[in-house]
Amino acid sequence: MRILVVGAGGIGGYFGARLVEKGEDVTFLVRPNRYNLLKENGLRLKSIHGDYSFSPQLITADSKTASTFDIVLVSTKSYHLKQAINDVKPFVSEGTMVLPLLNGMAHMDRLVSEFPGQVLGGLCFIETAVSSEGDIVQTSAMHKLVFGEMDGSKSERINKVIHCFEGTKAPIIYSDKVMEDMWNKYLFITVLSGVTTLFRSPIGAIRESSGGLDFIRTLFKEVESVMLAGGAQLSEGIIEKHMATVEAQASGMKSSMLRDIENGQETEGAHLQGELVRLAEKKGINVPYLHAIYQNLSVYELLKNER
Numbered sequence: 539m540r541i542l543v544v545g546a547g548g549i550g551g552y553f554g555a556r557l558v559e560k561g562e563d564v565t566f567l568v569r570p571n572r573y574n575l576l577k578e579n580g581l582r583l584k585s586i587h588g589d590y591s592f593s594p595q596l597i598t599a600d601s602k603t604a605s606t607f608d609i610v611l612v613s614t615k616s617y618h619l620k621q622a623i624n625d626v627k628p629f630v631s632e633g634t635m636v637l638p639l640l641n642g643m644a645h646m647d648r649l650v651s652e653f654p655g656q657v658l659g660g661l662c663f664i665e666t667a668v669s670s671e672g673d674i675v676q677t678s679a680m681h682k683l684v685f686g687e688m689d690g691s692k693s694e695r696i697n698k699v700i701h702c703f704e705g706t707k708a709p710i711i712y713s714d715k716v717m718e719d720m721w722n723k724y725l726f727i728t729v730l731s732g733v734t735t736l737f738r739s740p741i742g743a744i745r746e747s748s749g750g751l752d753f754i755r756t757l758f759k760e761v762e763s764v765m766l767a768g769g770a771q772l773s774e775g776i777i778e779k780h781m782a783t784v785e786a787q788a789s790g791m792k793s794s795m796l797r798d799i800e801n802g803q804e805t806e807g808a809h810l811q812g813e814l815v816r817l818a819e820k821k822g823i824n825v826p827y828l829h830a831i832y833q834n835l836s837v838y839e840l841l842k843n844e845r
């Protein structure tokens with residue numbers, strides 16, 4: 539299968555590299571600065587699961603030579619999605635599958651309306667970032683990608699994807715309930731990114747502070763109530779499962795959103811917490827902790843833009 543990865547950042551760079559390492563035909567759609575850097579240095583993956591460097595196949599939005607691809611992995615930030623959709627269109631044909639890896643859910647409607655019948659569900663569990671040298675740095679044991687048909691069917695096309703993704707160093711796993719997996723992850727990341735950015739702290743100190751775990755649990759309950767009111771599919775007992783994960787995480791664990799703030803970058807607050815605050819308002823649900831978290835992110839964005 540011909541695979542196109544849109545964005546060679548933390549996520550796209552990591553999983554794309556693992557697919558190349560396995561021997562798959564992978565091309566990266568990148569913007570000009572990244573193109574120049576990757577042409578010069580190659581794509582260098584520094585990972586606790588093993589480093590890997592190679593000269594990637596690259597295209598940019600105006601590449602005339604590239605034809606269409608069988609599967610497109612979308613791995614930009616949510617605030618770059620609109621442009622990324624425009625840029626990728628020339629490389630998508632009717633038979634192309636579109637597999638988004640973004641956190642959250644709001645991107646799904648957008649992608650489905652652009653590429654009806656072509657979008658798969660997808661998510662990933664990994665801590666990865668681009669270093670100041672442009673390398674992909676992956677730092678903790680988890681490095682899993684989950685995908686499947688949005689309706690849970692074991693279609694002919696999904697069998698092809700399963701076959702193509704088999705045997706990569708990072709587990710790329712098929713799920714027959716990928717939308718539920720996405721909602722579960724959305725619940726988790728809303729809370730994890732929310733508390734780590736509110737307190738500008740890795741999870742350990744928040745968890746160990748007086749009342750910290752109660753704060754986290756209350757936030758989980760607020761977010762779950764909004765998601766359920768909006769028709770989300772969440773697993774039975776998901777809050778207890780997520781609390782157990784929070785309690786087991788290394789104390790230095792940070793969300794990618796906290797790393798974005800530390801690097802002075804834009805956050806995905808509008809896409810993650812903002813969508814839920816708006817939904818809570820629409821449904822008349824009181825979510826004071828979630829509100830405070832989104833307010834904190836909104837103030838950060840305002841100050842960042844004034845700098």
Ligand SMILES: NC(=O)C1=CN([C@@H]2O[C@H](COP(=O)(O)OP(=O)(O)OC[C@H]3O[C@@H](n4cnc5c(N)ncnc54)[C@H](OP(=O)(O)O)[C@@H]3O)[C@@H](O)[C@H]2O)C=CC1
Nearest residue numbers: 545547548549567568569614618622640641664665666794
């Ligand atoms: N990092 C993590 O640990 C995790 C992140 N996620 C989610 O994954 C998604 C991606 O995050 P992450 O990989 O960290 O983000 P990064 O910022 O590291 O990477 C995004 C990449 O997308 C590129 N990009 C943006 N617009 C375009 C475009 N039009 N064409 C081509 N490339 C483009 C950027 O390119 P450029 O270099 O030009 O800016 C950048 O390299 C987010 O939704 C995040 O929440 C999920 C799990 C873990």
Ligand SMILES: CC(C)(CO)C(=O)C(=O)O
Nearest residue numbers: 662663664665793794795
């Ligand atoms: C929590 C984590 C690291 C899990 O993949 C994540 O999704 C993020 O920080 O964006």
